[in-house]
Amino acid sequence: MSRVAWLVAVCLLVAGVAAPALGTVGESPEPSPAESVDAHRPVQPEIIAVYPNPVADGDRGEFAVLALPNGTDLGRYELADADGSLSLPNGTVGGRVAVTAAPARVRNLTDIRVVGANGSISLANGGDRLQLDRGNETVATARYRDAPEGEIGRFDDRGAITWQPLGRTNRSVVTATGGEVRAFTLPDAPAVPVETIRDADRRILLAGYTFTSERVARELERAVDRGVDVHVLLEGQPVDGISRRQARVLDSLTETGVTVELLGGPHGRYAYHHAKYAVVDDRAVVLTENWKPAGTGGRASRGWGATVSQPRIVRGLAETFRADVDWQSARPWAEVRRGRSFERSGVANGSYPSRRAPERVPVDRTRLLVTPDNAGSAITTALDDADESIDVIQMSIDGPDQQFLRATVRAARRGVDVRILLSSAWYVEEENRRLVEHLREVAERENLPLSAKLADPGGDYEKIHAKGVVVDGDQVLLGSLNWNGESIRQNREVVLSLEGEAVGSYYRDAFEADWDEKTGRALPVGIVAGVAGCLLLATLVARRIDFGSNVGVGPDR
Known part of the structure; x- marks a missing residue:
């Protein structure tokens, strides 16, 4: 055996030893949207939100949201601003209520319980100070400035306000x-x-x-x-x-x-x-x-x-x-x-083999996640809880600081085997190549079990558009949610979390087929670094692994 052949054999043996093994109806209660927003029960009344600038002419439909302890005697309170006050009606309530002088209109704007009050206040669009009084005592205050049209402002525990369009749901998982x-x-x-x-x-x-x-x-x-x-x-x-x-x-x-x-x-x-x-x-x-x-x-x-x-x-x-x-x-x-013009567009007409048949598989647990309500935190938690492996297939990822990618890299630092497969389509190829190169550098520098590459469809499909994750081989996340900030915080997206060995095996096998297609089994970049001195092997690996990068949000193609 020549020295070159001996060196190649040793390097391949080292890589093979170091490489991670690749794995082959009761229901919980769900709160309604109204119940989920009523979950906050403070020890004393609070002003937690304000809607000063309705879309309607004349700002019809203004309201403020109070959070009240159980058993609050509402009739003892008055809501006031610089221009007037609202006397609240008698009644014992708790949770969140929307207080307004126009209850019929506000009931069409929110699922929160609406309380009609007597009097008048003018929630100024440019800013105002509200106070909730009980007799001669002021029990809560809130201040805002520059209210955007059609948006509700929510106060945090420090009194800071965050504006968002009125009507966004607050659904629980x-x-x-x-x-x-x-x-x-x-x-x-x-x-x-x-x-x-x-x-x-x-x-x-x-x-x-x-x-x-x-x-x-x-x-x-x-x-x-x-x-x-x-x-x-x-x-x-x-x-x-x-x-x-x-x-x-x-x-x-x-x-x-x-x-x-x-x-x-x-x-x-x-x-x-x-x-x-x-x-x-x-x-x-x-x-x-x-x-x-x-x-x-x-x-x-x-x-x-x-x-x-x-x-x-x-x-x-x-x-x-x-x-x-x-x-x-x-x-x-x-x-x-009406009055619109429309764009020309091409029509996909590719033909591809059917290599994976649909299967009916049992699941231990199914969860419905939506954005911007709950999916961001739920998916981050799933990635942070990974113990063994994370396999990611995405069209693109919105840069190294993207929330889910950070959680995935954290998992690699815990020793979790991570593989990330990104699209090689022309409209994301350059950005994806840069991101994968970045991940390669991080993995080599920190010796992480982290692999990333661009897909080589090999005639099985044209481009990756999937948004899928398999965690520990027995939890699958799939849906419309791209790995970018806008999708998490600003879009309506829907994701299923499917748990169980059988369902995990189905999608894990699907991922394996795409990961290995044409390029063979890719070595984790940390191992590539470990055998970098083997020049012949490095040449082979360079031919087999396509490192590249990815960027933010492009057209949903």
């Missing part, structure tokens, strides 16, 4: 135990979303970012013909604009009786309605993909999806849909399209 899900990937199983819709008897609530799938549209129209109530909710201002193809599809849907509404405009609650799911009778399908040929049509994108039937999860999705569609920024398609 919805949890169900037991049952099963139908797990699938795209482009392997594009029939699953269509079959789910095809079986509808009573209702279809379809939520999406964009919608250009004529195949799905025909199923919705057939459902209307069968007497099914069909309602579609989409983003009204997608990054690339509404395409001519989408306009034609939505025209056809509305003509056949489908209710189509779009969210957005100056008083929208979210930056983007980016969720991708459908509630069909007593089932629901949650996707990482758009309702378009490239996504659910199986013509381009690698995506993940799951069909669930746990009643609490399905009900939680339906409640989320209703909360969003009932908001004032939801507008009928006929109104949105």
Whole structure:
């Protein structure tokens, strides 16, 4: 054996030894939106929020929110500002109440209990000071400045105020135990979303970012013909604009009786309605993909999806849909399209083999997460709780300081084996390559079990659009949530957390296939550093591992 061959063999043996092994119905109670906001019960009354600048002419619908101890005699209190006061009605209450001189109007703006008061105050848009009095005693004060139109200001414990659009939900995580899900990937199983819709008897609530799938549209129209109530909710201002193809599809849907509404405009609650799911009778399908040929049509994108039937999860999705569609920024398609011009767009028409069949797999626990309400903290906690492994598949990640990426690197520093697979599509390739190079440097410097690379589809799909994570091989996170700050804090996103060995194995195997496709099994970058002196092996590794970087939010392609 030559010295070169001997050196290669030794290096490969070292790497192989060092490399980590690669693994192959009761329900908990869920508070309603109103119950979840009533959870705060202080020891004395507090002023916790103010809505001074309604969208309506003349600022009709102003209110302030009080947090009250249980058993508070409301009639003993008065809410005052510089211009007047409101006498509160008699009654024993507790929790959060919205105090206003216009209760009928305010009841249409909030799920919090509304209390009509006598008198008048003028919550000045430019700023004001409120005080809650009990007789001659002032028990609480609050001050704000420069109230944005249509936004509610929430006071923290120090009196600082944070503004956000009125009407954002405050949903708790919805949890169900037991049952099963139908797990699938795209482009392997594009029939699953269509079959789910095809079986509808009573209702279809379809939520999406964009919608250009004529195949799905025909199923919705057939459902209307069968007497099914069909309602579609989409983003009204997608990054690339509404395409001519989408306009034609939505025209056809509305003509056949489908209710189509779009969210957005100056008083929208979210930056983007980016969720991708459908509630069909007593089932629901949650996707990482758009309702378009490239996504659910199986013509381009690698995506993940799951069909669930746990009643609490399905009900939680339906409640989320209703909360969003009932908001004032939801507008009928006929109104949105009036006077608009639409953009040309290409249509994906790729053809890919079906290598992974959908499977019905048992789950130990299913959780429904939504943003901006609860998903950010829940996903960060799941990553921080990882003990063995984290596998991430994403179109892109919003830089090294992104919240979930920081948690993932923290896990690697605890010894958790981490793999991150990013898209190599042209519109994110440069940024993704830079990010992976950064992760490579961190892993080498700190000798971390952290690997990252760009995907090589190898003919199985065109590009990665999935937003998926497998934690410890038995917890799966999948949905519409991209790894960027806007998605967590500003968008409406929907994510499923699926727990159990069987469901974890299904998506872990799917990840393994994409990770190993064409490039073989990649060595963790910490091990690459350990054998960097082996020049021949380094050449081999350079050919097999594609390091690169990723950046923030691009079009949802």
